[in-house]
Amino acid sequence: MRVSFSLLSLSLILIVLVYTVGCVFAYLYPMAYSEQIILYAEKYNVESALIASVINTESNFAEDAVSNKGAIGLMQIMPSTAKWVASSLGKDYKEEYLLDAEYNIEIGTYYISYLEKYFGNEELALCAYNAGQGNVKSWLSDKEYSKDGKTLDKIPYQETENYLNKVFKNYHYYKNKYK
DSSP states (O other), rough: HHHHHHHHHHHHHHHHHHHHHHHHHHSSSTTTHHHHHHHHHTTTOOOOHHHHHHHHHHHTOOTBBTTTEEEETTTTTTTHHHHHHHHHHHHOOOOOGGGGGHHHHHHHHHHHHHHHHSSSSHHHHHHHHHHHHHHHHHHHHHHHHHHHSSSOOSSOOOOHHHHHHHHHHHHHHHHHHHH
């Protein structure tokens, strides 16, 4: 009787623990907008898990997020960048469109795709997404930050280094969800 009570208690503890861990992961790694993420990731040849990771890092999936620097929406896109991307895609642009999840995901995903093609790798694309394309070009031409002009040996902005680390941490989780 004592053994069965202990097994029952242990089972209940395990159930509570699994539920709690599941709730923590659901909070840390939301799965909202997965249809739109998959659609635009496929359309622009970017990994869905990467887009989900960027959204999590940028806004924690808050559609109405606005940064103190003026970046807007899920993917925290600067209006000037969004205007350029919309023009490149032949889409209408109004700043308030960036608060629409689908529009924001398409614009942001296209921009990441563009940066990946421009720089030739994901890490530089993400650095440019965070710090700006011009900054990354400048870093690559500076021997202090890049010995070969193609990769970064050192990221001069701590914010960008932290951003990159967080996106890749999130990516490791999301790549198992977006198979």
